Amino acid sequence: MYALVDCNNFFVSCERVFRPELEGKAVVVLSNNDGCVVARSNESKAMGIRMGTPFYQISRLADCGKLQVCSSNYILYGDMSDRVMSILADTVPKIEIYSIDEAFLVLDGIPPEKIRPLCLSTVSKVRKWTGIPVSIGVAPTKTLAKIASHFAKKYKGYRGVCMIDDDRKREKALSLTPVGEVWGVGRKIAPKLREAGVETALDYVCRPETWIREHYMLAGLRTWMELRGTVCVEAETETARKSICTSRSFADMIEDEDEISQKVADFAAHCALKLRQEGTAAQDVTTFLHTNRFRDDLAQYFPSATVRLDTAANNTQEIVSAAVRALHTIYREGYRYKKAGVIVGGIVPADAVSPSLFGFDPEQREKNDTVSRIMDKVNAAGKNSSLLRLASQKSGDYTSGIRSEHRSRRYSTSWDELIEIR
DNA sequence: TCTGGGGTCCTAGGACCC
DNA sequence: TCTGGGGTCCTAGGACCC
Numbered sequence: 001m002y003a004l005v006d007c008n009n010f011f012v013s014c015e016r017v018f019r020p021e022l023e024g025k026a027v028v029v030l031s032n033n034d035g036c037v038v039a040r041s042n043e044s045k046a047m048g049i050r051m052g053t054p055f056y057q058i059s060r061l062a063d064c065g066k067l068q069v070c071s072s073n074y075i076l077y078g079d080m081s082d083r084v085m086s087i088l089a090d091t092v093p094k095i096e097i098y099s100i101d102e103a104f105l106v107l108d109g110i111p112p113e114k115i116r117p118l119c120l121s122t123v124s125k126v127r128k129w130t131g132i133p134v135s136i137g138v139a140p141t142k143t144l145a146k147i148a149s150h151f152a153k154k155y156k157g158y159r160g161v162c163m164i165d166d167d168r169k170r171e172k173a174l175s176l177t178p179v180g181e182v183w184g185v186g187r188k189i190a191p192k193l194r195e196a197g198v199e200t201a202l203d204y205v206c207r208p209e210t211w212i213r214e215h216y217m218l219a220g221l222r223t224w225m226e227l228r229g230t231v232c233v234e235a236e237t238e239t240a241r242k243s244i245c246t247s248r249s250f251a252d253m254i255e256d257e258d259e260i261s262q263k264v265a266d267f268a269a270h271c272a273l274k275l276r277q278e279g280t281a282a283q284d285v286t287t288f289l290h291t292n293r294f295r296d297d298l299a300q301y302f303p304s305a306t307v308r309l310d311t312a313a314n315n316t317q318e319i320v321s322a323a324v325r326a327l328h329t330i331y332r333e334g335y336r337y338k339k340a341g342v343i344v345g346g347i348v349p350a351d352a353v354s355p356s357l358f359g360f361d362p363e364q365r366e367k368n369d370t371v372s373r374i375m376d377k378v379n380a381a382g383k384n385s386s387l388l389r390l391a392s393q394k395s396g397d398y399t400s401g402i403r404s405e406h407r408s409r410r411y412s413t414s415w416d417e418l419i420e421i422r
Numbered sequence: 423t424c425t426g427g428g429g430t431c432c433t434a435g436g437a438c439c440c
Numbered sequence: 441t442c443t444g445g446g447g448t449c450c451t452a453g454g455a456c457c458c
């Protein structure tokens with residue numbers, strides 16, 4: 001059996017831990033640039049505010065006091081997530097962290113009669129120790145555990161824990177679940193399924209295997225099996241990630257190549273830092289640009305280009321230089337750019353980098369690596385954002401220049417702000 | 423006026439090889 | 441005039457997730 005532990009309205013709940021006055025009120029948390037809604041309290045859901053709603057469409061609700069608004073504070077959420085996950089890791093031998101607010105507990109070897117009490121006590125322990133409310137869904141497959149967690153969240157009577165542990169409960173749950181809410185059925189496939197007469201998850205599993213295979217191939221088949229109780233989405237084996245992306249929308253559109261280049265350098269430097277932090281190096285560096293897709297009165301352009309390094313690297317100079325080179329091949333005058341980003345791929349462990357046969361200069365590489373190491377040391381020791389950076393970077397802070405007018409303080413991580421609050 | 427960011431996996435189709 | 445077949449590898453793009 002699997003248990004999916006899901007933090008309720010996670011970002012909102014994090015804000016409420018430090019601002020109890022938000023309890024019981026309609027609250028939303030906004031994406032970067034205060035762009036759109038990425039988390040809602042039950043009260044704001046009840047007001048009909050949808051996930052992803054652009055903030056400007058509901059800002060009058062905030063103006064008249066009916067809605068509380070928070071800019072996102074990912075440092076806080078990451079820290080709260082770590083606290084929740086470490087509690088979960090102490091409850092069972094194996095957990096798989098699935099996202100910032102979800103984890104699967106692997107319940108192998110736990111006697112069936114002990115599962116519910118264990119989950120109930122986990123719900124109250126996490127609440128008590130972190131302030132975060134969670135719901136737990138238990139079932140034989142991950143896809144069913146997801147569905148169970150929806151019920152745990154929706155109906156108070158479950159006290160946060162819903163189990164699907166026999167066929168009668170499974171069929172009941174599937175019959176009450178719209179097919180579009182199933183894990184693995186997204187916004188493209190769901191309308192097609194409904195057209196074909198498949199409204200609920202139960203309708204889906206009642207279709208013959210051949211029909212599923214014909215229309216939805218492997219992914220659809222996997223979902224079909226999982227909903228019938230056969231495990232297809234196995235326990236994860238720890239795999240290194242394959243790419244790292246740093247990108248941002250700009251508060252205002254940018255036309256100037258030099259200005260974009262400085263931003264791209266910041267994004268690339270952040271990717272390089274992440275590589276060093278996890279002890280990996282990247283072979284490929286991709287830079288992409290976006291014009292403003294919502295402005296159909298403006299010319300659109302969504303280019304990207306990849307530079308393949310001769311030898312995988314993680315030092316800031318080489319990653320930044322490759323990203324800027326890629327930018328120069330795609331930049332065109334006459335467009336107003338709204339977003340840019342850098343993706344590093346072909347990731348390998350840093351100690352397993354194989355030097356290129358041609359033109360690899362170990363001395364130069366060693367110099368570059370040393371400079372990055374020293375930059376890391378200085379930046380880690382420094383307070384606030386007085387960062388050591390390359391001249392080609394803009395501010396050294398890839399998050400600079402974005403709107404964030406409702407941000408909470410760094411309650412959990414910044415000593416300065418704590419003192420200021422006191 | 424104002425519309426997020428970071429990932430993974432799968433498939434189709436082209437390049438290439440014998 | 442007549443011009444094969446089968447396999448692998450790589451990549452771009454789409455769909456999905458949170």
